[in-house]
Amino acid sequence: MKWPARTTLSAFALVLAGLWGASQAMANSSICDAISGNVVANCGFESGDFTSWTLFGNTTNPGGNYFGVDAADANSGNFGAYLGTDPISGGPLGLGQLLTTKPGQSYLLSFWLQQDAPSSPGYDHVFVAAVNGVLWLGLTDPGQAGSWRKYSDSFVAVSTSTVMEFALINDDSFWSLDDVSVTPTPDPGTFLLLGSGLAGLVGFLRRKVS
Secondary structure: OOOOHHHHHHHHHHHHHHHHHHHHHHHOOOHHHHOOOOOOOOOOOOOOOOOOOEEEEOOOOHHHOOEEEEHHHOOOOOOEEEEOOOOOOOOOEEEEEEEEOOOOOEEEEEEEEEEOOOOOOOOOEEEEEEEOOEEEEEEEOOOOEOOEEEEEEEEEOOOOEEEEEEEEEEOOOOEEEEEEEEEEOOOHHHHHHHHHHHHHHHHHHHHHHO
């Protein structure tokens, strides 16, 4: 049976609208939102603010001049965080999040960071990351101005709650932070099982070929 032209166009329009809506949803999300098992809330600051994050330290920020969330500092999605410090108040700015974790589980912490400009003489550019108060990364004027870099490494959770913190100083420019993820990783036993399974599969394939 042939559809009337109007029905055909309406159905096509619905399909097109669905595809467009799906593409828009993908465009409006950060790459960290698509990472399976990510326990970081508002990982790409796509709320447009610091929802789910706690700010501490040098939080002097008249007019949003020193830190905030905007489109210009996004590594992916629509938003990213720009992070600087008021040199008059002095001291580092910090932001962190309390994560729900499983004791004894290994996790991979990853994030994307950009140093917007090199430090001027007399000014400091420092960025540190810590897990449960233990230093995880320390950078001092790393010379990465204008380019995004991904930093990642693993840690083992010791309780059901893990504190992830970033602290920084940037008196004359900004750090850009985006796409923060903390995901569980397979333990060595899982890799051994995968390896033995792969070896068995290779042996089976060899027998089939011969």
